Amino acid sequence: MSNEATLHGQHEVIHHGEGHGHHDGHDHDHHHEQSFISKYVFSMDHKMIAKQFLITGIIWAIIGALFSVLFRLQLGFPDATFPWLESILGHWAEGGRITPQAYYALVTMHGTILVFFVLTAGLSGTFSNFLIPLQVGARDMASPFMNMLSYWFFFLASMVMMASFFVQTGPASGGWTAYPPLSALGDASIGSKIGMDLWLVSMALFVVSQLLGGLNYISTILNLRTKGMSMTKMPLTIWSFFFTAVLGVLSFPVLLSGFILLLFDRHAGTSFYLSELFVKGKVLPNEGGSAILYQHLFWFLGHPEVYIIILPAMGMVSEVLAINARKPIFGYLAMVGSMFAIAILAFLVWAHHMFVTGLNPFLGAFFVLLTLLIAVPSAIKVFNWITTIWKGNIRFTPGALFSIGFVSTFISGGLTGIWLGNASIDIHLHDTYFVIAHFHIVMGVSAFFGMFAAIYHWFPKMYGRYLNQTIGYIHFWITLIGAYLIFWPMHYEGMAGMPRRYYNYSSWASFNQFDGLNAFISIVVIIVFACQLLFVINFFYSIFKGRKVTTTNPWLATTLEWTTPINPGHGNWPGEIPEVHRWAYDYSKDGKDFIPQTVPVSPDESAH
Amino acid sequence: MSGFLAVLVVVLIFVVIFQIAKASEYVSILKGEKKSRQQSNRINGFLLIAFLILGLIGVWWCNDILKDRILGEAASDHGVDIDKMWKTTLAVTGIVFIITQILLFWFSFKYQEKEGRKAYYFPHNNKLELIWTVVPAIALTILVAYGLKHWFRLTSEAPKESMVVEITGQQFNWLIRYPGKDGQLGSRFYKEINNATNPVGQIWTDDLNKDDFMASEMHLVVNKPVKLIIGSKDVVHDVGLPHFRLKMDAVPGIPTTLWFTPRFTTAEMKKKTNNPDFTYEISCDQMCGEGHYSMRGVIVVETQEEYDAWIAKQVPQYKLAHEGSPAPTGTQGATPADPVMNSDSSGTAAPAAAH
Secondary structure (H helix, E strand, O other), X not given: OHHHHHHHHHHHXXXXXXXXXXXXXXXXXXXXOOOHHHXXXXXXXXXXXXXXXXXXXXXXXXXXXXXXXXHHHHHHOOOOOOHHHHHHHHHHHHHHOOOHHHHHHXXXXXXXXXXXXXXXXHHHHHHHHHHHXXXXXXXXXXXXXXXXXXXXXXXXXXXXXXXXXXOOOOOOOOXXXXXXXXXXXXXXXXXXXXXXXXXXXXXXXXXXXXXXXXXXXXXXXXXXXXXXXXXXXXXXXXXXXXXXXHHHHHHHHHHHHHHHHHHHHHHOOOOOOOOOOXXXXXXXXXXXXXHXXXXXXXXXXXXXXXXXXXXXXXXXXXXXHHHHHOXXXXXXXXHHHHHHHHHHHHOOOHHHHOOOOOOOHHHHHHHHHXXXXXXXXXXXXXXXXXXXXXXXXXXXXXXXXXXXXXXXXXXXXXXXXXXXXXXXXXXXXXXXXXXXXXXXXXXXXXXXXXXXXXXXXXXHHHHOEOOOHHHHHHHHHHHHHHHHHHHOOHHHHHHOOOEOOOOOOOOOOOOHHHHHHHHHHHHHHHHHHHHHHHHHHHHHHHHHHOOEOOOOOOOOOOOHHHHOOOOOOOOOOOOOOOOOOOOOOOEEEOOEEEOOOOOOOOOOOOOO | OHHHHHHHHHHHHHHHHHHHXXXXXXXXXXXXXXXXXXXXXXXXXXXXXXXXXXXXXXXXXXXHHHHHHOOOOOOEHXXXXXXXXXXXXXXXXXXXXXXXHHHHHHHHHHOEOOXXXXXXXXXXXXXXXXXXXXXXXXXXXXXXXXXXXXXXXXXXXXXXXXXXXXXXXXXXXXXXXXXXXXXXXXXXXXXXXXXXXXXXXXXXXXXXXXXXXXXOOEEEEOOOOEEEEEEEOOOOEEEEEHHHOEXXXXXXXXXXXXXXXXXXXXXXXXXXXXXXXXXXXXXXXXXXXXXXXXXXXXEEEEOHHHHHHHHHOOOOHHHHHHOOOOOOOOOOOOOOOOHHHHHHHHHHHHXXXXX
């Protein structure tokens, strides 16, 4: 209802704010009602687009997580049969056991979906869209139309990927990294037939979506900040989205070029990645290509990609922690500086994924140095978060708890990065379960915790209602404990050299000692998965039936999004866009609980 | 039926949790927002500190159970260095892990919202920030220096007296070639490959090839350095040597190398590990297709005398390919037959021949 009201008032506002005073009093606009299609489907409102990204991301997350449950069944119980699997998967699970081919397809899709569709589009797509205009004080993105296209390209990418599940030879199954020649030759794996083409097309569409979104985020942050909002007054969330977008815009095109070359190798007879191959009893004509070239192109995006995933989580966690500790974020400039350092270094470390490819050891040495260098800005961030809660007055909202969980998992997973970044340890641990443990904790669980913190925190702004807190607490505790139970013991499996992406370990004298542990991990996975479903139910239920928000600023926060109406319409502020006078972290200053950014600095205020 | 029941139970649990959650929301509205926030704060504060304590005990306990399963003592000289390296790194990262986790959860517990407490306005402090920039930087410099020292040793040129063995990956097994008496591997070209008589594509006009032989297991001499020449016929594989703590990709078209010195014979390892079935295994560590998980090779480390006796029994591939009647497709020379392997080349060839 209030939405309608603000919508009504909003047309005038848009013309005051954005129309540069060219046309005043457009009477015909006044009576223009938004249709269902333009409001909910082809919406150009950044808030609606954010919700579209979020809900699509949630659907993908359920699918991706379900895939992991399915392949964990195989890993945990390699001798058991599950007849219901055959009724879902048909000949991919003949007799109730997933076939190796299906197992590899599930593993590949789990990785692709979670890395790209959930943690890139679902996380940064959602909150960059939602928060950038609201927190910098803009009525919408620089180009709402491009923003809409960004979502619909993502949607198309999703459809193509979804379609690949249903082709006869199955979806891509060469791992989410899709290394050629395996991914280039249908003869080497049936997953590299039509499924791989669909994968490549889907990923190409996805890159387009990311570029459209990213350019928009950058131009909005640089050009559409409200009066007084200098770069150094921006909340850390906005800084993190800014660096994320820059990383994406600079690195996704490289990935696209790698994919295009792969398509050429597949269908145009070129030899970018192929050389001296003998496959399925046949000599192939390709000579002179390099399979390693693909790995360079892939990881040139692939490594920045992990920061594309974690930076928004870092920014949002900083925000949520400061608000709930009722303290300014400690070392704002150091936080910005360390994000900047991470963004730069992100481009200079890709080859640490390739220490054992036969890379020149001298070159490898530089990548060791640069990789371990990233630990410095990461350490600064961790200590700053810890100092932020020191002597605070912390309210354990679900958002705050997930933020604390984020810091904990970021520490745990980050420290094992120091192991793997050092080539002389990596040569033993590369492609083992140690790697799985490392990156799942640091960019899987951590990024999810950042996302959950953000969802619990900004849900009231999105839907004008709260998520149920009790379920939020149950969700947090089961997820935190479960995540550690799943991934902590995997470090030991990795130390024993247990390779990743194995369908079955029973014929291996060195690795079959972990049977009991694998079963234990699989059981925890199922429990944690069920717990996520609880969250999903809470999410959708609360959109319609959650407790209503009654004040515009429920968390008593300083930033601009809480100066909008409870259910802001398109254009965000019914009146003028507020002017900003101070940074976003004046909590507990001079005896005041908080001072919103819109309050002018009074002459007797202490400096920060 | 049991499946249906299981689903029903899960749904019921969900409904119960949901009803409780809903009810607690109403209660909190009745009690007043402030009071219910205090209550949930106390509970979560307690849980955070409990998680810290139980978590640290859990870390210790997990280590206690699993520490003996990480394949025992490293079986190569390089492996000893690598084990030292990760132990140093464990010491550094372990200390940081424990300190930061304790601070994080302890502060969360200690500074939970209390009536009358005021948060301390503390936006920055240059000295503190300088300390936690410089200290990690120094610690990492040490780790980098130490790591690179080992890295350059690991990747250095193999000693001149090293024996040479060639290992080639294919879907889904390993082909192992020895240089024979002359100690030099003959040249090869992929277009010469013929799975029946010439699995790695040796060029028969090259005299160096005349004494090269293929082996089904890799035999190495204890305390004698070995240089592996690694290649692949089809997709990227990876020679994983968990007991020796090493691995190196097998890339088609781009040969790679790896050298190490085995420290214990297989027999010695059997004694050391108290496991009569102990085997050194070669695992494929790079996703290579649907048989990836079954791409297993075996290394036998033995004394010089045992090795000499073994080598005397080997027949050069040249001889197998030329003098005797060519081996039929099924046996594939001396390469280990693999169930998955049969499904592609020989498996599809057989029915075609029957027609």
